[in-house]
Amino acid sequence: MMNKAILLDKRPVGKPALTDFKFIEEEMPVPAEGELLLKTLYVSVDPYLRGRMRDTKSYVPPFELGKPITSGLVTEVISSGNTDFQKGDFLFGYLDWKEYQISDGKGLMKVDGNAASLSTYLGVLGMTGLTAYLGLKEIGLPKPGETIVVSGAAGAVGNVVGQIAKLMGLKVLGLAGTDEKIETLKNKFKYDQGINYKTTENLSLAIKEACPDGVDIYFDNVGGEVSDAVLANIKFKSRIIICGAISLYNDTEPALAPRVEGKLVINSASMTGFIVGNYADQFPEGIQQLTAWYQEGKLISSETIVNGFDQIPQAFLDLFEGKNEGKMIVKI
Ligand SMILES: NC(=O)c1ccc[n+]([C@@H]2O[C@H](COP(=O)([O-])OP(=O)(O)OC[C@H]3O[C@@H](n4cnc5c(N)ncnc54)[C@H](OP(=O)(O)O)[C@@H]3O)[C@@H](O)[C@H]2O)c1
Structure with a gap:
């Protein structure tokens, strides 16, 4: 053999x-x-x-x-x-x-x-679940009643971020690339709202309509133009978790983008890169929490x-x- x-x-x-x-x-x-x-x-x-x-x-x-x-x-x-x-x-x-x-x-x-x-x-009980939980908890500093936008929302990290944010009492908007995924976000993962970023002509305006009071937390899995549209809607003291940027991974030249510095300054917002491996000391607690939610039926795989x-x-x-x-x- x-x-x-x-x-x-x-x-x-x-x-x-x-x-x-x-x-x-x-x-x-x-x-x-x-x-x-x-x-x-x-x-x-x-x-x-x-x-x-x-x-x-x-x-x-x-x-x-x-x-x-x-x-x-x-x-x-x-x-x-x-x-x-x-x-x-x-x-x-x-x-x-x-x-x-x-x-x-x-x-x-x-x-x-x-x-x-x-x-x-x-x-959900491994690396991507931990990324969602620790990135949201440690960088997002979520509070009940706040509004979070998740990009890559139907993916491995994204769906768990949205589910946990709902468990924590946040209002959740997910961005994903097909209408089927948007239905899944709302029906299966209990997101409040979803937007198909591929078929929405003015994504920034659509996010504004979905989050009229602005975005407190942005959990970013994709980067690029999707993120430009979310960043146009951030709120005072908002937190932006840069978890990944899949839309840029295959680029051969650095992408040009709107400058975000002014937006961050006037909103006293923070944008933080996150690597789950840097939080290894919190893995046991993270796995314990994810497993508890999973076994209680509160977190779907x-x-x-x-x-x-x-x-x-x-x-x-x-x-x-x-x-x-x-x-x-x-x-x-
Ligand atoms: N920092 C860390 O420690 C850490 C750990 C794990 C993962 N990550 C990062 O987190 C992100 C998500 O990872 P994952 O494992 O959960 O993958 P995933 O979201 O399950 O799979 C990738 C998804 O990205 C979306 N996508 C692909 N090309 C895109 C584009 N050009 N623009 C917008 N969306 C695009 C697709 O969904 P649509 O149909 O919605 O387009 C696809 O299903 C990645 O950027 C990854 O590198 C970071």
Whole structure:
């Protein structure tokens, strides 16, 4: 039996393509003493992986050409030479895009398949759930009655931000790219309002009409022109959480944009970049809170599950086309 792996073959220029990836087959790995053999069950594909395909300094090192891509994976222990882990355990870790792989167990965390479905540890009970919760709590400083706008609102981070904001008593407006997503925001995630940014001619005016008293918090997942329209509507002492900027990730030239300094000054507003990894000390509390809400039925898990190891790169590319609702996950 051969093992499959997916390597970064070329550094994408502009929008990534399937030809930037290479599928290979290799000998099945054989664990040495003390090592684990892991079988991949679920793979997280995330917009931030685009940044790691670029050969530039960032908060995580770039992927190396000719080496496997890594992302968040849920795996099953097939054999264990490490007393901390048993055959049959389910583990989360940042691991290679391989069907099977060896690990010494460092950085891996057991996840409980009975407490929640295994895929949720890549979404609402994992990195994207923590991003939503900690970004909103720590930077957004939400107060009941305030108005929040969420971009990328139907995505993995965005849908959780909106749901938590509702739990905290805020008025929530979501921006997303299809009418179906807008219906989901309102009916499933209980957003107060939603706007399709792709079909709305004057987005800034539409936001003004939806939030006549202005925007207290903007949780930004997409950047670019969508954000220009929200920033035109910020309120005195508003907080802007810069979580991501997917609309700019494939740009080959820096984008020109309206200058925001004046708007920030006159509103005494703050705009803060947020990286979830910088809040690792709060992960246990965050996971505890997210799990409690999830188990009480107050927080819904939303996932788009794609089947098959060979579909991992395509699922990643589909993030840039908005093909996912909730967390994009590949089931192996
Ligand atoms: N700072 C952190 O620690 C951290 C952690 C996790 C994620 N992030 C960032 O947070 C953002 C959301 O990540 P996610 O994992 O939750 O992804 P996601 O929202 O589940 O998936 C990406 C979504 O972005 C939207 N999109 C794609 N191209 C766009 C464009 N040109 N303009 C506007 N929207 C576009 C699509 O939805 P539509 O159909 O609505 O267009 C798509 O479904 C990303 O920017 C990511 O890099 C940051």
